[in-house]
Amino acid sequence: MKKKHVIIVGAGASGLMAGIMAARNGAAVTILEQNEKPGKKINATGNGRCNYTNLAMPENAYRGEHPEFVQEALSQFSVSDTIEFFKELGIYPLDRKGYLYPRSGQAQSVTEVLCMEAANLGVKIKTNEKVVSVQKKTDGFRVLTEGWHYEGDVLILANGSRASAISGSDGSGYELAKRLGHHIVPVWPALTALKCKGNFFKTWSGVRTEGKITLFSEGKPVVTEQGELQLTDYGVSGIPVFQISRYAVRNIKEGRDAEIIIDFMPELSADEFRELLLKRKRTCPYKNDRELLIGLFPEKLIRIFAGQKDLVRAVKSLTLTVTDSLSFAQAQVCSGGVDTREIHSRTMESRKCRNLYITGELLDIDGTCGGYNLQWAWSSGAAAGVHAAADI
Numbered sequence: 001m002k003k004k005h006v007i008i009v010g011a012g013a014s015g016l017m018a019g020i021m022a023a024r025n026g027a028a029v030t031i032l033e034q035n036e037k038p039g040k041k042i043n044a045t046g047n048g049r050c051n052y053t054n055l056a057m058p059e060n061a062y063r064g065e066h067p068e069f070v071q072e073a074l075s076q077f078s079v080s081d082t083i084e085f086f087k088e089l090g091i092y093p094l095d096r097k098g099y100l101y102p103r104s105g106q107a108q109s110v111t112e113v114l115c116m117e118a119a120n121l122g123v124k125i126k127t128n129e130k131v132v133s134v135q136k137k138t139d140g141f142r143v144l145t146e147g148w149h150y151e152g153d154v155l156i157l158a159n160g161s162r163a164s165a166i167s168g169s170d171g172s173g174y175e176l177a178k179r180l181g182h183h184i185v186p187v188w189p190a191l192t193a194l195k196c197k198g199n200f201f202k203t204w205s206g207v208r209t210e211g212k213i214t215l216f217s218e219g220k221p222v223v224t225e226q227g228e229l230q231l232t233d234y235g236v237s238g239i240p241v242f243q244i245s246r247y248a249v250r251n252i253k254e255g256r257d258a259e260i261i262i263d264f265m266p267e268l269s270a271d272e273f274r275e276l277l278l279k280r281k282r283t284c285p286y287k288n289d290r291e292l293l294i295g296l297f298p299e300k301l302i303r304i305f306a307g308q309k310d311l312v313r314a315v316k317s318l319t320l321t322v323t324d325s326l327s328f329a330q331a332q333v334c335s336g337g338v339d340t341r342e343i344h345s346r347t348m349e350s351r352k353c354r355n356l357y358i359t360g361e362l363l364d365i366d367g368t369c370g371g372y373n374l375q376w377a378w379s380s381g382a383a384a385g386v387h388a389a390a391d392i
């Protein structure tokens, strides 16, 4: 019997996973990758170490217009399935407080084992093949690259998003999905640093400090995160900022305001902090405001706090207006993408176009920092691969 031919656009995280699963389930698979090698973005993840999943799966790990969409794929190919899958391929997990990395400390190991398994299964990975157009035919798809064309029974779009300059992510997947009848929820940078209004940022640039950051819009709190903040010459960065950024960016782009309030001493209430300052003043009455803060905050931050009328307010609730984020090229992921209402959540098959599957970040799903975006790529890729091979 002739094997079903599955064509996958993109040899990134979800495309490689889909290719392996489709081949394991009996399909002939061709992956078309625009770059000179597969998995370029995987190689850059986790600062080159690849945080490939997380033992904790909090309810709010995923965002999108319909975040519950992720549940079926995540339960079919779960975190423990991911750990087992990669163990079998050779990736021994290193557990850092529940965040899993390959023990080699190299993201490249993940790409390498995926490519080896794909090759072993006979998956063809064609590099330097940018897909420019796709056509639905009665019995399959015609996929056009810049210099060639391919015919397949099933098509999986695994192009990823517009985020990051590393892998040449240009968002071409959104155009291909649109041409096949899909609607795109507007796409914006997420997991990114935020630019703010103000003229003192040069003073605090370079500081890394513990803090709690709350995003407000129209006077209401939207989301709060705590951790190490990185203060920059344009505003704020660091993991807590990344976590709230998708909401701040979407607010601004949709014409709402976005204010952040930073608490630089989250371990104490405002009253406790006021009391601490009074006690420090009683012990060392010769100290001025600036000197009272020495030993509590880095010197660059003290320069900003000491100039304010109300010291407690400056430390506990410094308020900034967000004006923008850094560019797509500097973001780790994007929010927005193919509307998940148009996709079957169990299989990743399109409801608009039979035998078309869409995976990973191309869909309107973005995860928080901590391995959740790759986990989504593995789970959605696995679902698409298995089902693409199975039904026709």
Ligand SMILES: Cc1cc2nc3c(=O)[nH]c(=O)nc-3n(C[C@H](O)[C@H](O)[C@H](O)COP(=O)(O)OP(=O)(O)OC[C@H]3O[C@@H](n4cnc5c(N)ncnc54)[C@H](O)[C@@H]3O)c2cc1C
Pocket (backbone or CB within 6 Å): 009, 010, 011, 012, 013, 014, 015, 032, 033, 034, 035, 038, 039, 040, 041, 042, 044, 045, 046, 047, 050, 051, 052, 053, 129, 130, 131, 132, 158, 159, 160, 161, 163, 164, 166, 167, 168, 169, 170, 172, 173, 331, 332, 333, 359, 360, 361, 362, 370, 371, 372, 373, 374, 375, 377
């Ligand atoms: C710097 C950085 C660090 C990150 N760290 C982490 C982390 O530690 N943990 C985590 O969970 N997530 C991390 N992420 C996010 C994670 O890498 C992505 O969410 C994940 O790779 C998305 O998988 P994907 O398969 O959807 O897309 P990708 O992995 O981006 O793969 C898409 C592939 O499709 C190719 N392609 C696109 N268009 C075409 C076309 N027209 N023709 C042919 N090929 C095409 C691209 O070149 C690419 O190889 C990080 C992202 C960045 C940028």
